[in-house]
Every structure is written in structure tokens, then in C-alpha cells.
Amino acid sequence: MIDLVAGVSSSPVFFHLSDTFPLLATATEEASAEPESVIILCGVLLSLVAIFIASKAGGEFFNWLGFPPVLGELVGGVVIGVSALHLVVFPENGDYTSSLIMSILQATTGLEPNAAQTTYEATSEVLSVLAELGVIVLLFEIGLESNIRQLLEVGIQSLLVAVVGVTVPFVAGTAGLILIFHTPTVAAIFAGAALTATSIGITSRVLTEIGQLSSTEGQIILGAAVMDDILGIIVLAVVASLAKTGEIDVLNTVYLIISASVFLVGAILLGRFFNNSFVALAKQFKTRGRVVIPALTLALVLSYIAAAINLEAILGAFAAGLVLDETDIEDQHLEDLIIPIAGVIVPVFFVTVGTKTDLSVLNPAIPENREGLIIASFLIVVAMIGKVVSGWSVFGIPQVNRLAIGVGMIPRGEVGLVFAAVGSDSGALSPALDVAIILMVILTTFVAPPLLRVVMKTEEVAEPETSS
Numbered sequence: 001m002i003d004l005v006a007g008v009s010s011s012p013v014f015f016h017l018s019d020t021f022p023l024l025a026t027a028t029e030e031a032s033a034e035p036e037s038v039i040i041l042c043g044v045l046l047s048l049v050a051i052f053i054a055s056k057a058g059g060e061f062f063n064w065l066g067f068p069p070v071l072g073e074l075v076g077g078v079v080i081g082v083s084a085l086h087l088v089v090f091p092e093n094g095d096y097t098s099s100l101i102m103s104i105l106q107a108t109t110g111l112e113p114n115a116a117q118t119t120y121e122a123t124s125e126v127l128s129v130l131a132e133l134g135v136i137v138l139l140f141e142i143g144l145e146s147n148i149r150q151l152l153e154v155g156i157q158s159l160l161v162a163v164v165g166v167t168v169p170f171v172a173g174t175a176g177l178i179l180i181f182h183t184p185t186v187a188a189i190f191a192g193a194a195l196t197a198t199s200i201g202i203t204s205r206v207l208t209e210i211g212q213l214s215s216t217e218g219q220i221i222l223g224a225a226v227m228d229d230i231l232g233i234i235v236l237a238v239v240a241s242l243a244k245t246g247e248i249d250v251l252n253t254v255y256l257i258i259s260a261s262v263f264l265v266g267a268i269l270l271g272r273f274f275n276n277s278f279v280a281l282a283k284q285f286k287t288r289g290r291v292v293i294p295a296l297t298l299a300l301v302l303s304y305i306a307a308a309i310n311l312e313a314i315l316g317a318f319a320a321g322l323v324l325d326e327t328d329i330e331d332q333h334l335e336d337l338i339i340p341i342a343g344v345i346v347p348v349f350f351v352t353v354g355t356k357t358d359l360s361v362l363n364p365a366i367p368e369n370r371e372g373l374i375i376a377s378f379l380i381v382v383a384m385i386g387k388v389v390s391g392w393s394v395f396g397i398p399q400v401n402r403l404a405i406g407v408g409m410i411p412r413g414e415v416g417l418v419f420a421a422v423g424s425d426s427g428a429l430s431p432a433l434d435v436a437i438i439l440m441v442i443l444t445t446f447v448a449p450p451l452l453r454v455v456m457k458t459e460e461v462a463e464p465e466t467s468s
Helices: 002-010 012-020 022-065 069-080 100-109 113-145 148-153 155-180 185-194 200-209 216-245 250-269 271-282 292-308 313-323 334-355 367-393 402-408 413-426 431-458
Strands: none
Touching: 022 069, 022 100, 022 113, 022 334, 069 200, 069 334, 069 431, 100 113, 113 200, 113 292, 113 313, 113 334, 155 185, 155 216, 155 367, 185 216, 185 413, 185 431, 200 216, 200 313, 200 334, 200 431, 216 250, 216 313, 216 402, 216 413, 250 292, 250 313, 271 292, 271 313, 292 313, 292 334, 367 402, 367 431, 402 431, 413 431
């Protein structure tokens, strides 16, 4: 059908007919656009098949080994991604020729080479959006499982952990790169900024799997990761403006601080009002999805507002979860209703993170990799120690597992990759430093989940205080 349309559209007869009958030209153009959208859909479907198989195979295998299933989903992503099978490959890792799924589409749907790159980019964009939706649903689910009163009780502790966890690795990393490796100042600041990130999605998933999300440690880690995300956004905005203009945009920095504070505090203060209004509204609905659809609508609205004011959309989803954390309508529990939805869409996020992990940066045969490996060794040490020491900033809570809190802040995940991508696009990072940052992100992302499970089990965990 594609060949027929292409043949007709390029023939001289059609060319003259289209001049005479504009409607015929429009209809034919629409007909030629339809197969392209169908092929994109086919690409997305095949990619999802690979993603779901990888997530289940990896998750089940690692669960059998006694590790967090999320680690298996990440590894499953690595297997089907750019580092191994090349089934799901994104544009930042190569063009359409590096994707096996694109080759399958060309063999089965008649996709022409001149349209393959566009189809490949469109398919990747759809998968990226699905992955973002996955992490939004994940953070909404985490917000529902959290207790806003417990988060407020450990608010100061979380803030201290976040500030220390951002400051120590940033200062140590930047200073070390300048003094030891003689890295240019702007590049060193960018690398230091990449060390400040924390992947709230990965840590919170592990805490949920080991049943420690509601513990005092879990609540401190969760609150600190949220604040760390806000601080990371501010740091990224500052260093990005520094790389582009050579000077810091003070007004933009102040705007980010104020908007983030107002957004989260406003969501918490208005939580009771939203909760009561939501329950009253949901009770009026009688059809399927009467609870979960309004809840997801609120999560998407707050995610949009967060993204619109230059914050992370996941902060809005988390705030929505906090607002509705005690919502029960008759025999329907909102948290139970979200679980099957999260079970479908959230693995897309974790597998996608794995597919983008390029293990070729570990190859010492490449000269720039050797330099990158040396720098990476330094960054990894700073990245891990800088977050672990943040756990010791907690005070006033007896028998708290400070090591677990510090370890919970270690994984950089997708947040660290964002820093690396922005730095690389700005031209501030050398190839060796770019490799070093990516390697640091990979190692901290994969080491933290099993390490968190170990320290949570081997040391006594403080139980959350119950309010009378």
C-alpha cells in the first residue's frame, strides 16, 4: 500500500491531476500519512512487547535471586537496549540502523529507508512519553503510600539530608576535578552538579518492595529525595545558564526557589480541602472508574502545573498522592486501585532507563574511555561518600539507621543522565568527562538497590512514631 501510494504520488499523471483537483491531492496526502502512523504504532507495539518481556523476565529472575525486582527491570532494559540486543534503541544512542525493531518493521511492513529515520524518532518519542507517564504514576503511587503527617514530622531532617547530600558531592567533585585533573571550571561545575542528583523513582520503588517506605528512614529518604530533586533543578538551571552565557541568571534561580516552595507547601496546606472535595465528588459517580479516574486527573493536573512552572512533573504527581493519601470511598481504596495501573506503566520507565545505558563506556581499549574511567573512579567515590555522609546529618531520632538513609540517596538514575545530557549538549563536557559522568550514573543506579536492601536488613530499623 505504501509503495502504491508512493508510486502514484510521484507519477506525472497524478502531478497534473493534483494541480487540477486540489481536493484529490489533499486526499492522497492524507492517505499517505495514514500508513506512516500505522507503522509508528507497529513500532511502539513491538517495543512494548520487548519492554514487557524484559521487565518480567528481569524482575522475576532478580526476585528469585533475592534482589529488588526493580534492579531486574533495569538489567532487562540493558539486555534489550544499546548495550546488547539493540531491540529498543533511542536517538541519543544511534540512528534507525542500530535498532533491530526498525529492521523488523522494514522487513514486515515495507517501511522505506527514507522514512525509517522519521518513524524511528517518532516511535522513540512515544516511548519516552510513556516512560514519563510511568514515573508520574509511580510518584503518585508513592505519594498515596506516604503519610503526610510523618513527612512533616521528619521535614527538618529531610531538608538537612538533602542539603548535605547536594553540597558535599558538589563541592568535593568540583574542587577535585579542578585541583587533581585540571578540568576547566565550567566543565568541573557541570560534573559536580551531576553528582547532586538523586533518583527518587528508583529509591522509593526499592523501599516499597522491602516494606520500609513507611518507616522513619523511608520517610526521611523520601522527603530528602523530593527536596533533593528541587535543589537539583535549581542547580541544573544555574550551571546551564553559566555554560551558555558565562554568568548565573539570578532572577531565574530565585524564581525556581520560590515556585518550588509555594507549589509544595500550597499542595500540603490545601490537602485536606482537596481530599474532602474529592471524596464528595467521587461519591456522585456511579460508573466504572469513579474513584481512580478523578484521582489520576488530579495527578495529571498537578503534574502539568509543576511542569508549566519549570519544575519536574513528578513533583506534581507526588503532591497529588500526598493530598489523597487517606482517601477511601466505601469499599474502594484508592491505593489498591492504582496498583494494577502502576504494574503496567511503571516498568516502561525502569526498562527504558536500562535501554539507554551504554556499557561500551567500560571498554578500556578506547583511549578516551581510559581517561574517563580514571575520572569516573574519582566521581564514583565522591558520589557514594557524599550521599552516605548525608545520613549522619540526622539528629534527635534515637536508633535511626543513618547508613540506610545515606545509601537511599545514592542512585542517580535518570536524573543524573539529564545532567549529563544537558552538559554534553552545551559543549561544556569533554568526551572523557561525559563518559565518566555516565559511568558514575550507571554504577550508582545499579549498586544502590541491593545495597539499600542489605543495610535495611542488617541494622535495626527505627519504627515510625504513631501519633495519638
